Amino acid sequence: MPQQLRWGVMSTAGIGRMQVIPAIQGSTWGRVEVLASRDIEKARSVARELGIKRVTGSYQALLEDPDVDAVYIPLPNTLHADWTIRAAAVGKAVLCEKPLATSAADAARQIEACARHGVNLMEAFMxxxxxxxxxxxxxxxxxxxxxxxxxxxxxxxxxxxxxxxxxxxxxxxxxxxxxxxxxxxxxxxxxxxxxxxxxxxxxxxxxxxxxxxxxxxxxxxxxxxxxxxxxxxxxxxxxxxxxxxxxxxxxxxxxxxxxxxxxxxxxxxxxxxxxxxxxxxxxxxxxNQYRLMADAFAESVLNRRPVPLPPEDGLNNxxxxxxxxxxxxxxxxxxx
Known part of the structure; x- marks a missing residue:
């Protein structure tokens, strides 16, 4: 594991573009390595603006990238569970935008998948x-x-x-x-x-x-x-x-x-x-609460420790x- 967490970000959603990505880029323990969007031109524009080196038009390609350690998922709420589970299956840690899922059943599936594959999962309650x-x-x-x-x-x-x-x-x-x-x-x-x-x-x-x-x-x-x-x-x-x-x-x-x-x-x-x-x-x-959140998550992944806000909290919410x-x-x- 490198000294900084290498992030992949799924989508050019406003919360990521305006708040979380700038926070990661300014953090101590991480940087955004790849930005994924189905609109590749928008991804390129956002990447230029925020200093991200690489873009891809495929979320799955981001997950399979060997130079990505963790993913931030600010996709629409109904997609949180499935993409978290896919990320866990390829060994990526996940910072998932709130709410963790749209149902307790889906949140439980996310937690089980991440535990089974030994990766960190945290809800982005900044x-x-x-x-x-x-x-x-x-x-x-x-x-x-x-x-x-x-x-x-x-x-x-x-x-x-x-x-x-x-x-x-x-x-x-x-x-x-x-x-x-x-x-x-x-x-x-x-x-x-x-x-x-x-x-x-x-x-x-x-x-x-x-x-x-x-x-x-x-x-x-x-x-x-x-x-x-x-x-x-x-x-x-x-x-x-x-x-x-x-x-x-x-x-x-x-x-x-x-x-x-x-x-x-x-x-x-x-x-x-x-x-x-x-x-x-x-x-x-x-x-900057977003930067503090990004660093807390990154430190947990880099040091192989549990995250400070356990995913079970998201399930209970x-x-x-x-x-x-x-x-x-x-x-x-x-x-x-």
Whole structure:
């Protein structure tokens, strides 16, 4: 294994082009060796822009390339499982864009394949690597707000303002919809804050009749020691914010998921409020969470260690998302 992880990237998807590829190229432990796209001219253009040496018009050719150690998969959601399994079969480690899959059954197949072939698999939840999130976890662990009893988490970006019919988020066949695209973050935050899994959920999804996907979703998650209220939308511009309420105060994070965008490394902010209403603000040093994620993954692969965010976390997240979708369809609470 070389001193730097040699990455292959599947597709010229916006998340890769604008955020993950630049992060890898600027990271300590990796570089992008090959970019694959079915539109070879677009691949060449992106490769020139981002300093990638080689391109291919075939995802399979990328997997079979002996100079690629790991792949980043930002393909449409319904393709995550199959291409992860194909990558594992040829010995490539996989950083898979969120959500890990579109069903718990598919996520379990991914995990089994990667374990069987002895390769690392991690879901690309970049916010988990920002020092802001690490600080929130430290504060919860310290007991500064007592026992966590409630979480409120929201993420929305109004991408429908400039409606693009070709956007994969609007295609049910490709795993589109706000619950999988936005709600997955809110569910992840709630599970992280409680440090456990919800037992039962109630979900509501606002389905666009023409597109067949949810444009806004919300849910109530019942944990053994409290509840979480989560929501996500690509029809509103409510930003991203979460609040963790404990028996002795609460923590508020105004930009909890996207403190910075692209290659920008923005300052984080964590607000702690005690029972008397005293407010303490902690400024978190700027950091590129995508670069931190890429380096953490690369170090795990290079040193043959487990990844810091185990794939089972992604499986458990999908189990909750599955239950929320069932609840909305059945108009009834659902077990997780």
């Amino acid at each position: 916010y988990r690597f920002h020092p802001q999130t690490r600080r929130v976890q430290e504060l919860i662990g310290s007991g500064v707000i007592g026992q966590v009893r409630e979480v409120r988490a929201h993420l929305s970006v109004n991408i429908m303002r400039a409606l693009d019919a070709g956007n994969i988020r609007y295609d049910a066949r490709l795993g589109g919809g706000a619950l999988l695209d936005m709600g997955c973050y809110s569910v992840s935050i709630a599970r992280m804050a409680f440090g456990s899994e919800p037992r039962r959920v109630v979900g509501r999804m606002q389905i666009d009749a023409k597109m067949g996907v949810d444009t806004s979703s919300a849910g109530l998650l019942e944990f053994a020691t409290g509840v979480a209220l989560i929501s996500g939308s690509f029809a509103t511009d409510g930003g991203d914010i979460y609040t963790i309420v404990g028996t002795d105060g609460y923590i508020e994070v105004p930009r909890g998921i996207i403190p910075g965008y692209g290659t920008r490394a923005a300052e984080g902010l964590v607000i702690i409020v005690d029972p008397d209403g005293n407010r303490h603000e902690e400024r978190i040093a700027p950091a 999908i189990k909750v998302l599955d239950a929320l979708a069932r609840s909305s369809a059945n108009n009834a609470p659902e077990p997780v």
